[in-house]
Amino acid sequence: xxxxxxxVEEAVARIREQVGDEEVILGLxxxxxxxxxxxxxxxxxxxxxxxxxxxxxxxxxxxxxQVVNTFQTxxxxxxxxxxxxxxxxxxxxxxxxxxxxxxxIGREFVHVFQEEAGKLKQAKWxxxxxxxxxxxxxxxxxxxxxxxxxSHHNVGGLPDTLHLKLLEPLRxxxxxEVRALGLALGLPRDMIFRHPFPGPGLGVxxxxxVKHEYADLLRRADAIFIEELRNTYHEGKSWYxxxxxxxxxxxxxxxxxxxxxxxxxxxxxxxxxxxxxxxxTAHWAHLPYELLGRTSNRIINEVRGINRVVxxxxxxxxxxxxxx
Ligand code: XMP
Numbered sequence: 001x002x003x004x005x006x007x008v009e010e011a012v013a014r015i016r017e018q019v020g021d022e023e024v025i026l027g028l029x030x031x032x033x034x035x036x037x038x039x040x041x042x043x044x045x046x047x048x049x050x051x052x053x054x055x056x057x058x059x060x061x062x063x064x065x066q067v068v069n070t071f072q073t074x075x076x077x078x079x080x081x082x083x084x085x086x087x088x089x090x091x092x093x094x095x096x097x098x099x100x101x102x103x104x105i106g107r108e109f110v111h112v113f114q115e116e117a118g119k120l121k122q123a124k125w126x127x128x129x130x131x132x133x134x135x136x137x138x139x140x141x142x143x144x145x146x147x148x149x150x151s152h153h154n155v156g157g158l159p160d161t162l163h164l165k166l167l168e169p170l171r172x173x174x175x176x177e178v179r180a181l182g183l184a185l186g187l188p189r190d191m192i193f194r195h196p197f198p199g200p201g202l203g204v205x206x207x208x209x210v211k212h213e214y215a216d217l218l219r220r221a222d223a224i225f226i227e228e229l230r231n232t233y234h235e236g237k238s239w240y241x242x243x244x245x246x247x248x249x250x251x252x253x254x255x256x257x258x259x260x261x262x263x264x265x266x267x268x269x270x271x272x273x274x275x276x277x278x279x280x281t282a283h284w285a286h287l288p289y290e291l292l293g294r295t296s297n298r299i300i301n302e303v304r305g306i307n308r309v310v311x312x313x314x315x316x317x318x319x320x321x322x323x324x
Contacts, residue, residue, distance in 0.1 A: 004184040008043065011181075015044035015169055019125055024167055025117055026127040027158065028053045028079070029199075030067045033129030035191060036182040037170055041127055042077050043185060050078045050123065052116045054109060057085030058201035058215060061223040070188060084112045088203075089212060096208040098324035099151060105200040106153035117162055126164035131173055149320065153199040195245045196279070204324040206250045214250050214267075217306055221269045221299045222248035228295045229273070232288070239273075243285045246273035248299075249312070249323045257300075257307035266307035271295065274321055282316040 024041060028034050028051040041049045051071060055064045064081065072079040091104050117123065170178055182192045198204055205222075206214045225248050229240040240246065249270045257264040271292070276282035296309040312319075 004180050007181065008040070008184055011040055011169055012044040015041055015167070019045060019048070019167065021048065022124040023120065023122045024049045024125040024127050025120055025123045025164065026051050026129075027113055028067065028071065030059075030063055030191075031129075031197060032175075032182065032192060032194065033131055033170060033178060035071075035129075035187055036178050036185065037127055037129035037168075038071065038077065039075065039182065039185040039187055040169055041167070042075065047078055049127070050080065050120055052080045052082065052113060054112050054116075055081065055083045055085060056088040056105065056109065056201060056203075057083075057212075058088065058105070058203045058210070060197070060202070061219040070191065075186075080116060082112055082116060084108070087112065089210065092203065092210045094209065098204065101203055101210065101324070102151050102153060102200050105203050106151075109153070109199075110159060113158060114162065117164070124165060125167045126158065126162055127167040127169070128158070129170055130168045131170045131175060131178055133175065135171055150322075150324075193241070195240075195243070195247075198322060202250075204322050205247060206252075207323055208252050213305075214252065217267060217303055218248060218250040218269065220303045221250075221306055221309075224298045224302060225271055225295050228291055228298070229287075232291045232294075234288070239285075239287060239291060242275070243273045243287075244276045244279070244282070245321060246271075246285070248272070255308050259307070264307045266305055268308045268310065269299065269306055270310045270312050270323075272312045272321070272323070274316070276316075276321075279321065280316075282321055284313045284315055287311075 024045065026038050026041065026049060028038050038051050053067050068079065068081055071077045088105065088108050091108050092101060095101055095104060179192050202215055202218055203210055206218060225246065229246055230238050232239050234242060249272055251268040251270060253268050254265050255268055257266060273285040273287055274282040275285050292311055299306055299309050
């Protein structure tokens with residue numbers, strides 16, 4: 001709409017004035033905030049923006065391809081796509097404690113990003129998709145000493161040691177304003193209204209030790225669940241829209257099954273879908289049995305290696321949304 005159009009013009013002018021003709025680096029995750037920040041800064045300074053997308057091997061099915069397709073092919077941005085899968089997998093080998101896994105994933109991300117940033121000698125700025133609620137939250141975290149349930153990590157958490165000036169063009173915006181801005185900048189609706197995805201990615205959805213094999217099975221199972229949620233409607237809305245977050249969890253547990261006239265002994269996955277307004281508390285979603293049934297049949301038929309699907313009916317509290 002035109003109000004957002006005016007906002008875009010003002011924001012573009014502000015960015016141009018702030019950075020002049022200096023180069024800017026941005027860590028792109030494919031999430032809403034970093035994507036909108038990238039699109040806005042690109043509108044302002046074009047090729048002076050260089051996006052760095054780190055594939056940690058813990059992303060959803062085809063996510064890397066989608067990011068390259070949207071930002072490089074369609075929007076014409078300069079994008080460095082780093083496939084760091086092996087590095088993350090090596091660092092995670094043999095580690096099964098949830099907090100240890102989170103710390104490793106966060107640390108490796110910083111290292112990979114720092115390496116890439118170090119190669120871009122011209123860059124003077126680091127852009128981040130920090131939004132207003134993040135600003136409030138980190139101010140609160142300094143004064144309150146909250147019990148840490150999970151050490152959160154996202155692309156915003158880069159250290160000062162990069163010696164770059166910070167560019168945070170979304171600092172004053174709420175999430176819904178960020179979404180409207182993203183749409184005004186021409187980002188795809190699916191990207192703007194995608195469910196949140198945690199920084200450690202599938203690393204916290206594969207319980208215990210992370211392995212290539214588990215990540216591959218989980219990606220395929222999860223893609224089926226999401227497709228069924230998107231294609232099943234209730235009163236004009238898809239179940240994807242009717243849930244706040246939905247995903248599949250890999251359980252490193254084998255159980256016995258039967259297929260044709262043979263016995264199987266394969267892995268279990270759990271489906272998780274919640275409704276919430278703030279992610280601090282959440283209800284499990286009362287998905288239709290038909291949708292759950294179809295998803296289960298498809299996963300078991302299409303993903304060899306998984307022979308059992310369960311549905312998580314735990315609220316938060318006492319459970320959390322992610323399993324780790
Ligand atoms: P929990 O599992 O604590 O999750 O109920 C609440 C929300 O936070 C997301 N989450 C994360 N997001 N980095 C993130 O950016 C993280 O490390 C992280 N851990 C959990 C989770 O997906 C849910 O939306």
